[in-house]
Amino acid sequence: MNWSKNDWKEEDNLYSPKRKVNNKGSRYHPHIIGSFYSQKNKRPVEYESLGERLFYYYLELDTSVLRYYVQPIVVPIFSQNDEWPHIPDVLAFKLGFQPLLYQIKDNPDNELTPKEELCNRYCRSLALEKGWEYSVIYPKTMPQTLTRNIRFLKGFLKMRKYYPDWYEKVVDRLSFLENGSIEYLAISFKETIDPLYLKPLIYHLLAKGTFLTDVNEIINSQSIITVNFQMVEPSTLSKGAVNFVL
Incomplete structure (x- = not known):
C-alpha cells in the first residue's frame, strides 16, 4: 500500500x-x-x-x-x-x-x-x-557483520547542521565517479574541507539510503559506495559541473 x-x-x-x-x-x-x-x-x-x-x-x-x-x-x-x-x-x-x-x-x-x-x-x-x-x-x-553494520549506521542517522551545505556536492561527485571508497570520496574534497569532517556526512547518506554499499561486508572507510538513484532527485545531479583534482 x-x-x-x-x-x-x-x-x-x-x-x-x-x-x-x-x-x-x-x-x-x-x-x-x-x-x-x-x-x-x-x-x-x-x-x-x-x-x-x-x-x-x-x-x-x-x-x-x-x-x-x-x-x-x-x-x-x-x-x-x-x-x-x-x-x-x-x-x-x-x-x-x-x-x-x-x-x-x-x-x-x-x-x-x-x-x-x-x-x-x-x-x-x-x-x-x-x-x-x-x-x-x-x-x-x-549475521554478525550485518548486525554490526546496523548498529554502526544507526549512529549516523541524526542530521548535523553543516550537512545541507555539502549534500548536493557530495552526491554530485560520487555520481560523477560512479563508485569509489568512502575514503577516496572524502579525500577528493581535501582542498575545501577536512576529509574527517566530511566522513560523517557520507555515513549519514549511507544510513539514509542515498548511497549504497554491500552491507554483508564490514562498513568502514574502505567500503565501496555508489549513488542510489532511486533516492536522489535528478535535479540534484549535475555531472558536467564536477571538476576536481586529487
Whole structure:
C-alpha cells in the first residue's frame, strides 16, 4: 500500500504504546531495557531486549519503512481457565505492503510454550481480521557483520547542521565517479574541507539510503559506495559541473 502521503496523526494516536517497558522477564539481564530517539518517528522508542533494539534500529534504516509503533495494540487472549491482555512488540507501515505486526523473540530453537502458541494464534487472527500480516521474528539470528553494520549506521542517522551545505556536492561527485571508497570520496574534497569532517556526512547518506554499499561486508572507510538513484532527485545531479583534482 502507498502510505507516502499519510500525515500519521490518526495512527500516532491509535497505536501509541499500550504499556511501559519493564524487565520483568529479564531476571539475569536487568539492564537491557532502555530507549533511543527515533529519527523516523520523531519521538523516543522504548525496548525491552537487545533483540528489540536491534530490530528497531533496522526499521530506522529501512527506507521502505515509513513509520512504526512499539507496544501498539492490546490483543485479548482467552483460554479455558484464564484470560489476559497480550501486547505484540511492533507494528510497521512499509511502502508497498500491508501493515506488518511483529512479535520479537530471541531464539527460534526454543520450543514455544502453550501460552506463547495461544498468543500467536490470537495475534495472527486479529492481523487477518484487520488486513495486516503477522510474523514472529528473531533479529539476533542475523549475521554478525550485518548486525554490526546496523548498529554502526544507526549512529549516523541524526542530521548535523553543516550537512545541507555539502549534500548536493557530495552526491554530485560520487555520481560523477560512479563508485569509489568512502575514503577516496572524502579525500577528493581535501582542498575545501577536512576529509574527517566530511566522513560523517557520507555515513549519514549511507544510513539514509542515498548511497549504497554491500552491507554483508564490514562498513568502514574502505567500503565501496555508489549513488542510489532511486533516492536522489535528478535535479540534484549535475555531472558536467564536477571538476576536481586529487
